[in-house]
Amino acid sequence: TVGSILAVLALLVEAVTHTCARMFIDPIPTIWHALLIAMVPAGTMFALRAAHRPRQPAPWTQILAAFCLGIALYYSALFLPFLPFAAAGALSAYFALSRREPDPGRRRLLLGLGIALVLFAAVEAPQTLTRTGLAWSAGEDTAKAARGTALLRRFGSEEILRRACYLQAGRANDLITMLIAGDPVSPQKARRVYYRVYGAAFNSVPAPKRFRRGSDDDWGNNWDPEQGGEIVGNRVRDLALSSSRLDGSIDAAAAVGYVEWTMVFKNGSSLQHEARAIVALPPGGTVSRLTLWIDGEEREAAFGGRGEVKRAYEAVVRQRRDPVLVTTRGPDRVMVQLFPVPTNGEMKVRLGITAPAVPLSPDRWALQLPSIGERNFGVAGVSHSVWIESKKPLASSTLKAEPAPGGTSALRGTVSDEDLSAGYAVSLTAPPSEIVTGADPLGGSVRQTILKGGPGVPVFLVIDGSVGMAQSLPGLAAALRDSPVEAAFAAGDDSVLAWSGSETVAKLLSMRALGGQDNTPALVRAWDAAAAKGGVVVWVHGPLPVALSNSEELRQRWERRPDGPRVHELAIGGGANAVAEGLDGLSRLRQVPRLGTIDEDLRLLLDRFGGRRPSVELRREHAPGAAAKGSGHLARLWALDEVGRLLATRKSEDRSKAVALSVDHRLVTAVSGAVVLENTQQYADAGLAAPDGTKGPAVPVIPEPETWAMLIVSALIMIWWMKNKRPLPA
Numbered sequence: 001t002v003g004s005i006l007a008v009l010a011l012l013v014e015a016v017t018h019t020c021a022r023m024f025i026d027p028i029p030t031i032w033h034a035l036l037i038a039m040v041p042a043g044t045m046f047a048l049r050a051a052h053r054p055r056q057p058a059p060w061t062q063i064l065a066a067f068c069l070g071i072a073l074y075y076s077a078l079f080l081p082f083l084p085f086a087a088a089g090a091l092s093a094y095f096a097l098s099r100r101e102p103d104p105g106r107r108r109l110l111l112g113l114g115i116a117l118v119l120f121a122a123v124e125a126p127q128t129l130t131r132t133g134l135a136w137s138a139g140e141d142t143a144k145a146a147r148g149t150a151l152l153r154r155f156g157s158e159e160i161l162r163r164a165c166y167l168q169a170g171r172a173n174d175l176i177t178m179l180i181a182g183d184p185v186s187p188q189k190a191r192r193v194y195y196r197v198y199g200a201a202f203n204s205v206p207a208p209k210r211f212r213r214g215s216d217d218d219w220g221n222n223w224d225p226e227q228g229g230e231i232v233g234n235r236v237r238d239l240a241l242s243s244s245r246l247d248g249s250i251d252a253a254a255a256v257g258y259v260e261w262t263m264v265f266k267n268g269s270s271l272q273h274e275a276r277a278i279v280a281l282p283p284g285g286t287v288s289r290l291t292l293w294i295d296g297e298e299r300e301a302a303f304g305g306r307g308e309v310k311r312a313y314e315a316v317v318r319q320r321r322d323p324v325l326v327t328t329r330g331p332d333r334v335m336v337q338l339f340p341v342p343t344n345g346e347m348k349v350r351l352g353i354t355a356p357a358v359p360l361s362p363d364r365w366a367l368q369l370p371s372i373g374e375r376n377f378g379v380a381g382v383s384h385s386v387w388i389e390s391k392k393p394l395a396s397s398t399l400k401a402e403p404a405p406g407g408t409s410a411l412r413g414t415v416s417d418e419d420l421s422a423g424y425a426v427s428l429t430a431p432p433s434e435i436v437t438g439a440d441p442l443g444g445s446v447r448q449t450i451l452k453g454g455p456g457v458p459v460f461l462v463i464d465g466s467v468g469m470a471q472s473l474p475g476l477a478a479a480l481r482d483s484p485v486e487a488a489f490a491a492g493d494d495s496v497l498a499w500s501g502s503e504t505v506a507k508l509l510s511m512r513a514l515g516g517q518d519n520t521p522a523l524v525r526a527w528d529a530a531a532a533k534g535g536v537v538v539w540v541h542g543p544l545p546v547a548l549s550n551s552e553e554l555r556q557r558w559e560r561r562p563d564g565p566r567v568h569e570l571a572i573g574g575g576a577n578a579v580a581e582g583l584d585g586l587s588r589l590r591q592v593p594r595l596g597t598i599d600e601d602l603r604l605l606l607d608r609f610g611g612r613r614p615s616v617e618l619r620r621e622h623a624p625g626a627a628a629k630g631s632g633h634l635a636r637l638w639a640l641d642e643v644g645r646l647l648a649t650r651k652s653e654d655r656s657k658a659v660a661l662s663v664d665h666r667l668v669t670a671v672s673g674a675v676v677l678e679n680t681q682q683y684a685d686a687g688l689a690a691p692d693g694t695k696g697p698a699v700p701v702i703p704e705p706e707t708w709a710m711l712i713v714s715a716l717i718m719i720w721w722m723k724n725k726r727p728l729p730a
Helices: 002-017 019-023 031-051 059-078 084-100 104-137 142-155 158-164 175-180 187-198 306-318 417-423 467-482 501-510 520-533 552-560 598-609 633-648 652-664 680-686 705-724
Strands: 239-251 256-267 273-280 286-294 297-300 302-305 324-328 333-341 345-356 358-361 364-368 371-375 383-390 400-404 408-416 425-428 435-439 445-452 459-464 487-492 495-500 536-541 567-571 589-591 616-623 672-676
Touching: 031 059, 059 104, 104 142, 104 158, 104 187, 142 187, 158 187, 256 273, 256 333, 256 633, 286 324, 286 633, 286 672, 302 306, 302 652, 306 324, 306 672, 306 680, 333 345, 345 364, 345 633, 358 598, 358 616, 371 417, 383 417, 408 417, 435 633, 445 633, 459 467, 459 520, 467 501, 467 536, 467 598, 487 501, 487 520, 495 501, 495 520, 520 536, 520 552, 536 598, 567 598, 616 633, 633 652, 652 672
Parallel strands: 239 383, 459 487, 459 536, 536 567, 567 589
Antiparallel strands: 239 256, 256 345, 273 333, 273 371, 286 297, 286 345, 302 672, 324 333, 324 672, 358 364, 364 425, 383 408, 400 408, 435 445, 445 616, 487 495
8 A cells, every 4th residue: 555655646746747757757758658657556556455355356356456567567667766666566466366366377467467568568659669760760770770760650659759859859768669779869860860751840840748738847848958059959839920020122123122021029938038040031142131129229230250249149148138140051041049038028130131133034033032941939820011112013922012102112911921931932023124233332333234145054953852842743743844854863762863854754753752851962963963064953852951961072062163063942842951051151052032833933944044045144243433323232242242252262361351241241141140239348248349330331221111101291391391482490
């Protein structure tokens, strides 16, 4: 009886405090485990009472005692301090019953133990198979890793594997796995396995909950190990994007746009949290402004070398103050980090993004809107409010066209996060001017010229065979019927599949998209083939949140051959691209804006490279002398191009020039970043110049709607005054 009471107390203490789960293993990961454990003291006490009753006990009570003994022995072996007393109690109950009712041949003992074993096998099977497959798949043995991945795809539990991606990293809760699986698997390795199995990021879905609902110790509310780090990491429960708006303007004549993305983050928990996200910029774009609201006041960012701003952010995070940091994560991508989103409070940040409109053909130009790829917060129920204006009409698939102040036109409406992440573009209704100029705020001017023509080049296709591409494969095949390629390299079946141009369509139609595939080997082979024939690489892929192999082999090619083949990236479904992160600072990777279906966009691209449509390219050149008119954003895009050129030389002096150029033009590049700190002293401590608005180019700002209203009212007053020639009242 004492042993049963102790077992009940142990179960209650663990259910309330979760001490074992945090320190060692989780003995009650599901409600079924809790029921099995609870049956030990309950069944033991019932059997003991039956053994001491005057009437003869029923034979099944011995089976019950043996059943409790089996469960207790299992848990005693799994976690010795947890139930040894209950095992002794169950054994005592069985022998007490045996003295009253003999058990010939120990048949009832064996039957009870067998029932316990069968029930445990049923309850533990998903965990045993998943943990075993995880251990194999995360290992160094390639053949064993393949078997582990296949096991997980067929029999694994998604929730158990997702739990392994959090702090309870790979800890086995069942005896079989503890005996055969080996060392625990780290969260980082578990996240790679999760992508390999399911073709998605572990944080693309909410953090798993324990069966004990309402507990503050849910997986997403634990300590955030990635806080202030280099990766997005855990999805944090109760941290969410509460509102989002994109205000933009497009200079259609210059094919350049500027978008300000204002986001408000809400923290509904009792802990401070850091919000982190990978933001996909428009192709060829850069962050040229960053602000954070502190005590109700909007504060501008300081731009500095990448290392300087990163150290400044980390120092202030340790002091639990109010910074926001933006750095690049590969071509056309940045990572945004802000801390702390206050407990039961909000934090507001604004990104200013300068980007060019990109040609898909001479008569089709588009500006793709930025989107959130990977994130550690929720966005459920949030739509993005969009207002894009221009002096010339614009077009989009869902936004409504309407007049705007100042004689311009605008597109207005809301876009869901799913549509924005999939690639949402605004189209120019007429091609831009052949030649435009714009003033450089730091001196001189920038001349932009549209270059057309050029013969077709061989196209080498790289196809991601991950499960996120499953619905797009028929569309790819349809595009390739009319616009064939030289050859295709598919990342599928956990290997590289090489096809000639003539067989690509048939192979695509029979291809089975599976899990998450490693795209890097296919990119290497396509780059080599394109380099040998003077061609280009077109890379069509779904979300790539994990780089399954090192990108150094591919990076080496681009660094040693900076004039080598360009890789044009056509992303499907949005999300992160960890492969591109390994190519940060290299300018040979270009995103392609999404305007329509995958077959339409791919056909336009292949026709352009294959010579069936004229090719189009923008060239920007810096010149002395001020420009008479034109967009000042041209200077920022020229500076971005120049930074890429300087970094391609791989010379230390050119790298220093690239840093200076980035900081002077207030751009986030591969060698620079932007950070908002709370006060001037923090900037001084970090070796950064506090943003005072007196140095560098003027901050590009889009007036708020209420500002437009004030401007209109002011203009009307001025017109009235000029008409009546009366002085304004003092």
